[in-house]
Structures are given as C-alpha cells and as structure tokens.
Amino acid sequence: MNKKTFSSFALSTILGLAPFQLYAQDTNTSQSNSSDISWSAVVKEAKGQTVYFHAWGGSQEINRYLQWAGQQIQQQYGVTFNHVKVTDIAETSARLLAEKAAGKNKNGSVDMVWINGENFKSMKENALLHGPFVTSLPSWQYVDKSLPIDVDFSVPTDGLEAPWGVGQLVYIHDTATLNNPPTSYSEMLNYAQAYPGKLSYPKPPEFHGTSFLKSLLIELTENDPSLAKPVAEADFAGVTQPLWAYLDAFHKVAWRGGKQFPAGTAETLQLLDDGQLDLAITFNPNAVFSAQESGTLSETTAAYAFDNGALSNIHFLAIPWNAKAQAGAQVAINFLLSPEAQSRKGDITVWGDPSVLETQYLQGSAAKSQQFKSVAEPHPSWQAALEQEWLKRYGS
Incomplete structure (x- = not known):
C-alpha cells in the first residue's frame, strides 16, 4: 500500500487584503454620549491598575505576543499587564472557587482569564464571573457577529466572556x-x-x-x-x-x-x-x-x-467576579479585541490565531486567515x- 493512494485534500486560503482601521471608534457607529462617558470612566479608573491575566503559557509565540500586548496596554492606558502562565486554566478555576468559599468577594488574585468549554461552564455555574460586560466594550463593534460567539461548547455566554480567537x-x-x-x-x-x-x-x-x-x-x-x-x-x-x-x-x-x-x-x-x-x-x-x-x-x-x-470553537476572555482590577481588565480586553491587536495576533509570523473580527477591519496576513468547515x-x-x-x- 502506498501513501499516494489516499485521496488528496486541496489546502485553501482566503485571499484579499482589507484596509487597516484603528481601534478608535468608527465614525459610522452610533454610540450614545452616556456610553462614551461610561467608557471614559472605565479608562480613567483603570489607569495605574495591575491586571493579572491567567493564561496558558506553553507557547513561545503566544507568550511573545502577550508581552507586546502588555507593552501597548501600558503605553496607551497606563495599565500594567502581567501574564500569569498556567499549564491548565482548571488550576485558576480551583483558585477562584477557593476564594469564593472563603468569602473573598473583593481584591481577588485573578483579574482576567483565557477560557472556554468546561472551564467556562464551571465558572458560570459557580457565579465566578463578572458581567455582563462584553457589549459595552468599544471594540465590540468590530466583532464578526456571524461567528458562534453567543455560545461556548453549547453553553450561552450571556455577555460573561468576550470572544478572542477561533480554534x-x-x-x-x-x-x-x-x-x-x-x-x-x-x-x-x-x-x-x-x-x-x-x-x-x-x-x-x-x-x-x-x-x-x-x-x-x-x-x-x-x-x-x-x-x-x-x-x-x-x-x-x-x-x-x-x-x-x-x-x-x-x-x-x-x-x-x-x-x-x-x-x-x-x-x-x-x-x-x-x-x-x-x-x-x-x-x-x-x-x-x-x-x-x-x-x-x-x-x-x-x-x-x-x-x-x-x-x-471560539476561545474567550473573562473577568472574575472579585477581580481587583476590573476596570483594567476591561481596558485590556478591549485592546485585545481592537483591529490593531487582532491584526498582530492573526499575523502568521507572530501567532497566526484566526481573528474574531470582520475581515474589513484587519490588515496583513490576519485578513487572509484560512478557516475550514466547522464541526460544533x-x-x-x-x-x-x-x-x-x-x-x-x-x-x-
């Protein structure tokens, strides 16, 4: 039997560059003055805060990307962004459960988490998440709403986690x-x-x-x-x-x-x-x-x-209910959802993680990311x- 006997699969890519647009508010998107003021208050509160972001640390490409993101968040918002490397986010779930059991409802040790699937289900069922907050983010306007962003492994997200990338x-x-x-x-x-x-x-x-x-x-x-x-x-x-x-x-x-x-x-x-x-x-x-x-x-x-x-599936970003830097976490998530950050994340020479934004807001190789037929x-x-x-x- 020869390897050549197996049926071939044609690798496809989606071509076409889209003009890059900054993550500043789109002039065609209407937002009320009250929401503008509300987000300004979040940004003001976030300045000087330190965000402890619990995320998988097993990839050098991802770690380097988060280092870059942290530098940008510090420069643009005055928020310190620390990547706490974990091997399994279930470790963080256990920590949050322990804080809940101890009645620590403020000043928690975790400000932001990278989750999906079973960990989201567990955190949601145990009321460990802050929100809903997602639709109040200015960068929400750029998200591709045709993606399955409202459910996580069939569990409704209810605005408790923001989509970050496609897996x-x-x-x-x-x-x-x-x-x-x-x-x-x-x-x-x-x-x-x-x-x-x-x-x-x-x-x-x-x-x-x-x-x-x-x-x-x-x-x-x-x-x-x-x-x-x-x-x-x-x-x-x-x-x-x-x-x-x-x-x-x-x-x-x-x-x-x-x-x-x-x-x-x-x-x-x-x-x-x-x-x-x-x-x-x-x-x-x-x-x-x-x-x-x-x-x-x-x-x-x-x-x-x-x-x-x-x-x-979609992988998401969420904020624990007792996060010490809730405002800083919202600012960080909003930046990570911006066309600037999503274009860099989707760059095949950086991370190559497929974006959750509409293609028109992306630049470079992020706008050409290949995706295959989905199985839920x-x-x-x-x-x-x-x-x-x-x-x-x-x-x-």
Missing part, C-alpha cells in the same frame, strides 16, 4: 513525503495499519488529546444528537463503544505501540519534523506558518481538515467523561 482542530503533514493524507478517521486507521508507528495523538487530558477524542467520536457516531446534551451516564457506554473499539485497534499500530503518547501539540510538531510521525495535530489552522517562520517545520508542510470538517463542539460535560474513561482504559 479549529486540523492536521499538518509534509507534502514532500505524504501528498495525499487521510481525510477521515476511517482512513486514518487504515493508514496506521498500513504504516505502523507513524501516527499518534497527545495524551488526554491534554487539550489537543481530548479534542482528538471528541472529533473522533463525532465522526464514528455521525454526530449523535446526545453529544449536544449533558452526558447521561446510562447512555455513555453505548454511545462511546465505537470510540473505544477504534482506539483499541489504533493503539496496536500507533507510535510506540500506543504505550506512550506525545505530551502535546508541540511534541507532535517536533516528531513530524523528525520524521517519526506523518501527521501533527493543532487547534490553529495557521500554526504551520508560524512554525515554518521559526524553522520548527519544513516549508513543504501544510495544514488541512478532514472531509467532514474541523472541530471548531459537544456539550462540555462530555470532556470530563471521555477523559476519565480514557485514563481508566489507557492511562497506566
């Missing part, structure tokens, strides 16, 4: 060695059996590993309607049976015999570059470009989605259930 689960391959990669999970299993040891996925509960499980389950069950609802214990075994059967077969022919798994997306990229894996996984369709720019991946690599589409996330309760069962079966 899509895609794969990266080297066109020099694999022109026609598998375009479904069925083909992926066939490929793994034909070329043992050349495919794998990150170990759950790492975010990309769990996303792999959800995406696989959606295809195997033809997106069973129960996946959009809270997981029911009585139905879980039956719905997920095809998943475990698939993984039992896949692990036998996976990288290192399914006894060991990459730690995350960064390791899959390294293993792809080393020639140990034929596919790497990422939740950013533009990650391939920044990796090429930094020399992490060959210029012959490309990103693609399976034929059914890419598991997709399951209800967030499926995440923990899948992780627990995976660990029980394969975690030792």
